[in-house]
Amino acid sequence: MNMRSVTRSRPGRLIAAVVLTVTVATPLVVTNAASAAATLTVTQALAAQDGRTATVTGWIIGQPTATNTVLTSGYTADTAIAIADQAGETSTARMLYVQVTAAWRSGFGLLSNPSLRGRQVTATGTLTAYFSHGGLKDPTAMSLGGGTTPSPSPSPTPSGTTSPxxxxxxxxxxxxxxxxxxxxxxxxxxxxxxxxxxxxxxxxxxxxxxxxxxxxxxxxxxxxxxxxxxxxxxxxxxxxxxxxxxxxxxxxxxxxxxxxxxxxxxxxxxxxxxxxxxxxxxxxxxxxxxxxxxxxxxxxxxxxxxxxxxxxxxxxxxxxxxxxxxxxxxxxxxxxxxxxxxxxxxxxxxxxxxxxxxxxxxxxxxxxxxxxxxxxxxxxxxxxxxxxxxx
Structure with a gap:
């Protein structure tokens, strides 16, 4: 896998991603009837690439640019993110490639928001191949954290406005x-x-x-x-x-x-x-x-x-x-x-x-x-x- 990472010189900052030993649980097969109701792990989503609609939660690793390539610095676009079940994941085989369409790029694209790397994200969309790799395309909802996702909007709520x-x-x-x-x-x-x-x-x-x-x-x-x-x-x-x-x-x-x-x-x-x-x-x-x-x-x-x-x-x-x-x-x-x-x-x-x-x-x-x-x-x-x- 081709990954780039950043080493920051000042104290207290995040250092290059560390390879973690991950025990992968046996994939849970979710029926179409239940897929929309439950939030899947990345492992489960990778095992269910059949066109169903599902909600998946994972940690943002970087920007996928090819089947086995994920950038962790020097991002080139806001169009895709790779997520995994572990924040320190380094194997692309255990990453889900999530398409970031125009409605979500200002808030979730890594070129515009490089600090999102290492954050937890929840996305709802179609589980299907992306970059010839396990993916989630055409998201209908995206949010930070592991909760219920909101409806999409062209851009984040402007600064200084009251909350929804x-x-x-x-x-x-x-x-x-x-x-x-x-x-x-x-x-x-x-x-x-x-x-x-x-x-x-x-x-x-x-x-x-x-x-x-x-x-x-x-x-x-x-x-x-x-x-x-x-x-x-x-x-x-x-x-x-x-x-x-x-x-x-x-x-x-x-x-x-x-x-x-x-x-x-x-x-x-x-x-x-x-x-x-x-x-x-x-x-x-x-x-x-x-x-x-x-x-x-x-x-x-x-x-x-x-x-x-x-x-x-x-x-x-x-x-x-x-x-x-x-x-x-x-x-x-x-x-x-x-x-x-x-x-x-x-x-x-x-x-x-x-x-x-x-x-x-x-x-x-x-x-x-x-x-x-x-x-x-x-x-x-x-x-x-x-x-x-x-x-």
């Missing part, structure tokens, strides 16, 4: 605990990223609208080259807005890699914030104009106070203690230590109302939904829900 009403249908008309429960059920359905993948996600979600080669740092407000990420002086790194020690979830896949609360920030400023709760007051923070800190709290600059609040509120709804992670909850304390709590809630709610979602935050929410995790921050889409839950 269907996404929040189960929460409509609810308030208090009922609203909280409904939102948790909706947003916990997501693709989970590795901590390495977070680097690439942040380069997309926090891209400077005035300079696509840069990201905007959360607290500093500085526009900085995407390539200067790492742990050195003046580099930017991955700031956990919900401090990972508050609940001790670290950087393992889950809350520690959830991009809805991870943001680019200057290494020194990230260190100054540390694991402090949020409140007003203190001394000015070097390299972060408008930010203040004292022994137990950190105050972000005015332009992102609401952003910070909405990230904290998102984490409280997303992580309710029912999926192996701690039950995260904001409170009115600034002395929470290692407890899964973060304050100060009254201040966060005030910041949420003083600094409503702007175009940058709305675009960020949309990119996470479309390209990375497949879920949304409800308090960006519906700011009124914060008071409906917390009063």
């Amino acid at each position: 009403s269907a996404y929040y249908a189960a929460a409509t008309g609810k308030t208090g605990p009922a609203l909280r429960s409904a939102l948790h059920t909706i947003i916990k359905v997501q693709t989970k990223l590795s901590y390495d993948q977070v680097w690439e996600a942040l380069k997309d979600t926090d891209q400077d609208p005035a300079n696509p080669a840069n990201v905007v740092l959360l607290y500093s407000g500085r526009s900085q080259s995407k390539t200067t990420n790492g742990g050195g002086v003046d580099d930017w790194n991955r700031e956990h807005v919900w401090a990972k020690s508050h609940g001790d979830f670290g950087t393992a896949t889950g809350p520690g890699t959830d991009v809805h609360h991870l943001r680019p920030e200057d290494v020194s400023v990230n260190s100054a914030r540390g694991n402090k709760d949020f409140d007003t007051g203190g001394s000015a923070v070097a390299q972060a104009p408008g930010c203040y800190t004292d022994a137990d709290s950190f105050e972000p600059r005015d332009a992102v106070k609401g952003d910070v609040a909405r990230m904290i509120l998102y984490m409280a709804i997303r992580y309710e203690g029912d999926d192996g992670w701690p039950d995260l909850e904001p409170n009115d304390s600034v002395a929470n230590g290692g407890a899964p709590r973060l304050g100060r809630l009254t201040k966060l709610l005030a910041w949420h109302e003083q600094d409503p979602p702007d175009a940058f935050e709305q675009r960020r929410n949309q990119r996470i939904y479309e390209r990375w995790q497949g879920n949304r921050n409800p308090f960006v889409d519906h700011p009124e829900w914060a008071r409906a839950i917390w009063g």
Whole structure:
């Protein structure tokens, strides 16, 4: 097989694909009557190349260009992707070649979206040969993650628009605990990223609208080259807005890699914030104009106070203690230590109302939904829900 891969020089980035030993299960033969109802693995789809319509979930490996050739870098077109049951698969015999038609190219083509490599995707279409290889053609639905796929559209929802009403249908008309429960059920359905993948996600979600080669740092407000990420002086790194020690979830896949609360920030400023709760007051923070800190709290600059609040509120709804992670909850304390709590809630709610979602935050929410995790921050889409839950 002819595959090319990229080795990136800076710390924390994805390295060339590693050959994994894969035990292939005996293919499951699915009848035509059942094929539309069940989501198939790639192994099952390769065993069912009979023209049936099916939904298949797999990991994006690269761009197929011939029967036994898949590019993992230097992509040449947006017209096809190869998927597999294992994210590190290197054998084309265990890959399904998926045709990417015009309706889906802006969102799923690798030439336009090289960062999709290594992401999970679900596609519905016809199981038939493509490039003289096991394939799925003429997709009628494609989505990131392993859930139900949406109807096609010519292009993704434009940045800055509200979310599709269907996404929040189960929460409509609810308030208090009922609203909280409904939102948790909706947003916990997501693709989970590795901590390495977070680097690439942040380069997309926090891209400077005035300079696509840069990201905007959360607290500093500085526009900085995407390539200067790492742990050195003046580099930017991955700031956990919900401090990972508050609940001790670290950087393992889950809350520690959830991009809805991870943001680019200057290494020194990230260190100054540390694991402090949020409140007003203190001394000015070097390299972060408008930010203040004292022994137990950190105050972000005015332009992102609401952003910070909405990230904290998102984490409280997303992580309710029912999926192996701690039950995260904001409170009115600034002395929470290692407890899964973060304050100060009254201040966060005030910041949420003083600094409503702007175009940058709305675009960020949309990119996470479309390209990375497949879920949304409800308090960006519906700011009124914060008071409906917390009063």
